[in-house]
Amino acid sequence: MSLHKVAQATAGFTGADLENLLNEAALLCARAGRPFLNQSDLHEAMMKVIAGPEKKSRVITPEAKKLTAYHEAGHAVVIHDLPTADPVHQITIIPRGGAGGMTISLPTEDRDYESKTELTEEIAVCLGGRVAEELFLGDISTGARSDLERATDIAHAMVTRYGMSKKLGEVVLDTGRDEVFLGRSMARTKPYSEEVAGQVDQEVRALLDAAHHTCEDILKARKAVVEKVAQYLLEHEVMDAETFLTFFEENKQTAE
Amino acid sequence: MSLHKVAQATAGFTGADLENLLNEAALLCARAGRPFLNQSDLHEAMMKVIAGPEKKSRVITPEAKKLTAYHEAGHAVVIHDLPTADPVHQITIIPRGGAGGMTISLPTEDRDYESKTELTEEIAVCLGGRVAEELFLGDISTGARSDLERATDIAHAMVTRYGMSKKLGEVVLDTGRDEVFLGRSMARTKPYSEEVAGQVDQEVRALLDAAHHTCEDILKARKAVVEKVAQYLLEHEVMDAETFLTFFEENKQTAE
Amino acid sequence: MSLHKVAQATAGFTGADLENLLNEAALLCARAGRPFLNQSDLHEAMMKVIAGPEKKSRVITPEAKKLTAYHEAGHAVVIHDLPTADPVHQITIIPRGGAGGMTISLPTEDRDYESKTELTEEIAVCLGGRVAEELFLGDISTGARSDLERATDIAHAMVTRYGMSKKLGEVVLDTGRDEVFLGRSMARTKPYSEEVAGQVDQEVRALLDAAHHTCEDILKARKAVVEKVAQYLLEHEVMDAETFLTFFEENKQTAE
Amino acid sequence: MSLHKVAQATAGFTGADLENLLNEAALLCARAGRPFLNQSDLHEAMMKVIAGPEKKSRVITPEAKKLTAYHEAGHAVVIHDLPTADPVHQITIIPRGGAGGMTISLPTEDRDYESKTELTEEIAVCLGGRVAEELFLGDISTGARSDLERATDIAHAMVTRYGMSKKLGEVVLDTGRDEVFLGRSMARTKPYSEEVAGQVDQEVRALLDAAHHTCEDILKARKAVVEKVAQYLLEHEVMDAETFLTFFEENKQTAE
Amino acid sequence: MSLHKVAQATAGFTGADLENLLNEAALLCARAGRPFLNQSDLHEAMMKVIAGPEKKSRVITPEAKKLTAYHEAGHAVVIHDLPTADPVHQITIIPRGGAGGMTISLPTEDRDYESKTELTEEIAVCLGGRVAEELFLGDISTGARSDLERATDIAHAMVTRYGMSKKLGEVVLDTGRDEVFLGRSMARTKPYSEEVAGQVDQEVRALLDAAHHTCEDILKARKAVVEKVAQYLLEHEVMDAETFLTFFEENKQTAE
C-alpha cells in the first residue's frame, strides 16, 4: 500500500537504472511482437523497475483485497481534492514488490523547493489510506506503516529542519548531517532541552492530527466516490486517471 | 510453554529446512515400516524441526507438569473464544526444545496485513497461559517469559510503529530500522520527549492490561473447560483439536 | 560468604568439569589409601571444583571468623524456615576461593520454572547473612556484596523480565538479550520513561525490603538457634545437615 | 538561496584554489578573445569556484523563480539597512551549484573578531530571505534551510561559546573541540543540567525571534524597494550594487 | 598529600615488585657499607617503591610547606582518634612522587571484609587533611584532590555496592563490573531512575558531610596537638610514631 510519485522515483535514476528500464521495455515490446516501443511498454517497465515485478501468483484473501482497495481509494481521493498534490496517474491493487497496492501520481513540473502548504498537503496524502480504512472498514491495519513513517518524517523535518512551526520558530534542531557515522537513531539524539523536545513532539503530532482531519473531511464529503473507486478496483484491479476522474464528474452531477 | 503458529514458523522455511523436514518424515516413516509417508510422519517431522525433538527422558516434577497443563489449557481456551485467533491444532505438555509444553494453532489463510483487532486479540492469546496460572494455581511462574515478551513486542509495535493508539496518534516513533549497527537496545534509544515516552509506556501497559482482563473474563467463564483440558493433558500429555472442541460442546450442554 | 546450591552449580557442568571432578575424587581416595571412591571423596571433590580449594593456611582474625559464623548461621536458619527453599546440606566457615564461608543447600528436585513464591523466598535467603550481621553483631560488612547483587538481580528480573509486579504489570522491560555487544550496563539502558524507571526502582526496593523483614522476623524468632549454630561453627568450622536440624529440635523442646 | 560573503569564502582559499581561480579567469578571457584578464573574468571565475558553475539549462518554474527573487530581495534589503552588515555586491537568481539564487556581500575590511552587535545583525541577514517569503508571498519554503542553519549556529555560538547572553552569563558550555571524533551531534551532547539546557534553548530562540522582528520591521518599511528589486530580478536575473542602491534613492525621494 | 596504608599497597605486590623492593634495599645497605640489610633499609626501599623516590631537590615555598604540614597533621590526628583506623606509622613532608607529603598508617591485621563503621571512619581519615587546612590556615587547596576522590569512592561504594545506606536499602545499583569495556564514566551510566540517582547523591553527600563534622570535632578538640605536630614537621620534616604519640600524652596531661 505504498504511495509513489513516479518523478520522485525517477529522479534518483542512475545510468544503469535507465539501461535496465529500456531493456525491460524492449523485452515487453518484443514479447508482444511489436516492432517499436510504445508508451505502454515504457510504463510497465518503469513500474517494474521502481516497485518490483507484479506478483500475480500471490494468493490474496478477499479481506486483504478489500482493505487494499479502500486504502488506495483513500489515497487517490485525498490527492484529487488537495490543490498542490500531483494528479493521480494510476491506481492498482495488484501486489508489486512488498506492497499490496499502489497509487501513482505524476508531478506536472520539476520543483526545487517545497512550500509549507505543499508539505502540509503531502502529509494528508500519506494518511489518506489509513483514514479510509478507519471510515469505511471500521478497523485499521499494519499496511499503513510506510505511509505513516513518511508522514512522520515530513512533519518532523518541517518542525526541526525547515523552521515551519510557529511554536518552535526558525531554530534548526536537526541538521540531518550526522547520518553517516552512527546511523539514524544516533543522529536524532536530542541536542536540546526536554522542554523543546516536548514542543517538537507536540508540533509533529499537531501536523499529523490536522492532516488526519483533512482526510476525514475529504473522505466523508467524497463517500460515494470512495465507494465507487474501491468497488471498481475490486472488480478490475487497475484504474487509470481518466476512469478515476469520471467518478468525480458523476459525483458532482449527483450532488447538483 | 511457548506458543506456536505452524504457519508462522513455516513461513520462514528455507530450502534446507524443507529438505530437513522431508528427511525427518522419511526417517519416521521408514522406522514405522510403512512404504509411504503419511500425515502423521509429516506432522511429527514438522514439530521436530520447529520446536526441537521431544524430551521424553526429562524428569518433570508433578508441580511443573500441573503448571504446564493449566498454562497450555489457558492459551488454548483463550484462542478458542477469540474470533480472529487461528484455531487450535494441538496441545501438548511433552517438553520439546526449551519449552515445557506447547499450544499449536493453524492459520486458515495467508495474511499480508494484520488489523488492530487481530493484534489486540493476539496479545490476549499470549497472556492466556499466565492468567490461567494465576486463576487456577494461585501462583505465577517464570515459564511465561517468552509469552510476555511477545505480548510486549506486539503492544509496543502497535503504539510506536503502526500508529494504532488514539493517545499517541499516527506518529511513527520507532522505525525499527536501526537494528543493524548497535543491536536492539540502541535502536530503542528514545528520539522523543519524556512526555511521549511516558505516554508510550501507558499505552503499552493499557493494551496488556486490557488483554489480561479479556483472558480473565474468558477463563472465568470457561472455568470448567479449563479444568477438563488440564486434567486431560495431565493424563494423556497430548490433545488434538477434535478432543479439545468436545469439551466446549459438553460445556455448552451443561450450561443449557 | 557466598551461597551455593550444589545442583545449580552442577547443572552447568560440562564433560570436562565432570572429568575434573572425578579425577579430584580419585586423587583424594588414593591419598586416603582406600580402594574405592566413597561419598566423602566425591563431596570434597565437588566443593573443590565449584568453590575452589580450601584455604586452611589463610590467617583469619577472630572478628572476621565471628562475622562469618553469624553470617552463615543467618543464611542457614532463614533457609530452614522458608517452605520453598532447598534444605541446608552443609555450613562451613573454612575459606574457599574468594569466600570466607559457605552455606550449601541441596535441591530435592529438578525445576524447569520458578514460581513467584520461590523467587521471593530466594531473595530472603540471600539477605539472611546480612540481616544476621545487623541483628547479632550490630554492624554490617562488605562481605554481603555478592549476596546483595544476587538478591537485586532476582528482584530486578521479577519486575522487568517475568512480569511479576502488580504495579508494573506484564510488560517485559528488560529482555536481557543485549548483553553480547556492549556489556551489561549498556543492556540496561532504559528504553522506557522516567516514570516507569521510578516504578521499577520502587518495586525492586519493595521486594528487597519485604525480604529483609522476612529475615528479621525469622532470625528474631530463632535467636537461640542462630546463636548456637554460630557458636558451633566457631568451634568446629563445619556443620552438617543433621547437627543443624538438632538445634531446631532442641529449640522446639525449649519453646514447648 | 544561499548567502555568500566573498571575503569569507576566499579567506579559506588554498594555493590550489587560487591556481584554479586564475585558470578559470584565463579561460574566460581566452574564450572572449581578449588579450588580458579583466575584472569581469576574475569575478565570474571567483563565482564559479565558490558557488559552482551557473546552471543556465535548469528549467525553473515561474513559481520557483518568483520565490527566489523575493527571497534574495529580502536578504539584500535587510543587509542594506543594517549598519554592520557588509554592503551588497551582487544579487542573482541564476541557479549555481545547489542554490537557486545568491546575494553576495563584500566586506570592506578584514575582521579578526566579531562583536555582539555584528553577530546579532548577521542573524537578521540570514533570516531576511525567509521573512520576505512570508510577507510578500504568504507561504514559506524549504529553500531557507541553509540560511536557518547558519542563523541557528551563530545564535548557538553566541550563547554557548562566546558568553554573549546575559541570562547564561560568561560560562562556556560548548567548546566546540569535540567535532573530530564523533561528529557534530555527539559534540553537542549536553554536559550541563536540563535547566541550563532550557535556558540555552530560550536564549537561542530569543536571538532568532529578535532577528525575525528586525527583518519584519525593515521589510515592511522597505516594501516598495523589495517589490522593485524582485521585479527587476525576475526580468534581468542579475542585479549589481549600483542598480540596487538606486531603488533606495528613489524610495527616499518618494518618501519625502 | 596522599594517604598510604603500607599493607594496602603491598597487598598488590607482584613478584617483580618484591624483587625490585629487595634490590633497592640491598643497594641502600651496600651504599651504607653495612654487611646485612636492616629494617631501615627495607623501610626506605618500600617507601621508594610505593610512593616514588624522595624529591629532596624540589624547591618548596614556605607557604606550600606550611600547608603540607598542617594537612598531614590533620590526617594523623584524625587517624589517632578514630577507633578502627590503623595506627600512624610515620608522617613526612618530604615530597615523594607526585605527593607533597604523606601520612603512613600500618594495619595491625589482615582484613577480608570491612564493616560499615570502618568505612565510615576511613572517609573521615581521608578528609582530615582538608579540614585541617580550613581550620588552621583559613584557606583550602587543590592538594586534597586525591583524598577527596578516595572519600567519594568509598562513600559511593557504601551506598551503591554494599547496601549500607538505610535510605537506599540493600539494592546493588553499581556492580562495578563494566569497567573493562568503555572506561569508568560509561560504567557509572545510571541504570536507575532520576529519583534514585538523587537519593544516591544525597546519601554520598551525607556520608561525606558527617565525616567532615567528625574531623572538625576531633581537630578542634585536638587543636594543641595539631599545632605541635605541624610545627615539629616544619622543623624536622619527618615524624615517627613514638614522637607522634608523645604529643597526645602531653596534651592529656595539660588537659587534666
Next chain:
Amino acid sequence: MSLHKVAQATAGFTGADLENLLNEAALLCARAGRPFLNQSDLHEAMMKVIAGPEKKSRVITPEAKKLTAYHEAGHAVVIHDLPTADPVHQITIIPRGGAGGMTISLPTEDRDYESKTELTEEIAVCLGGRVAEELFLGDISTGARSDLERATDIAHAMVTRYGMSKKLGEVVLDTGRDEVFLGRSMARTKPYSEEVAGQVDQEVRALLDAAHHTCEDILKARKAVVEKVAQYLLEHEVMDAETFLTFFEENKQTAE
C-alpha cells in the same frame, strides 16, 4: 587576546623546546651583530616559541586595535589589583600566533598547589578583558573566547574536582580520568542526578558572576588607569612592567 603566564608555559617545555628557544635567541643575537646573548634575545625568543612569531604584516583595523588595547588593559589592571595574581611583566597588542594581543605575568615562585583564593582570583583575571570591553567600548566581542573557556574550566574544576563549593560539599563529581578513550565531551557525561547537575551549573555560574563583579569593581575604580594604559598601547603597541606601574602611581597621587 589570550593571557599567558610565562612560567606556566615553560613548565611544559621539553628538551627540544629548550633547544628551539636557545637557537631562536642565538639567531636574534647574531642578526643584531652582538657577540653574546642578552636578556632581550631570550625574551623575544621565548615569546616566539610560546605564542608564535609576531605578525607585524597583518593589517588591523583601528576598531580591532582599540578593542585589543582596552581588552589587554582590562586584564593587566585586574591582575595588578588582585593580591594573589602574578605581577604583570609585559602587555602587547602586536598580534602573535592566533592572538591579537597578550598580557604576560610572571609568577614569583613555583607553586605545587593552588588555594581557593588563588583560583577565585585567577577567574577574575581571565574575565578582566571582557569586562573592560563592556565598560569602556559598550560592546563585547568573540575575542574573549579562550579567556572564558579558561575561566569556566577553573570554576568547573573548583566545584567538581577540588570540593571547593560549600553547596556541593567535598564530593568529587568529575575525576577527569576518562579523557583518553572518547574525548572530552564523553568524559563530562554526568554520573550524577539532575539535581546535582543543576547545583554544579549554579555554582560554576556563581563563581563566574562573582569574578565579573570583582572585575567591574576594580575597573570602575581604576577607570583613569585603564584609559591611560589603553591609550599608551594604541600609541606604542608594547608596554613593560615599569611603565605599567607608573600609571598606578600617578593615579594614586591624583586620588590623594
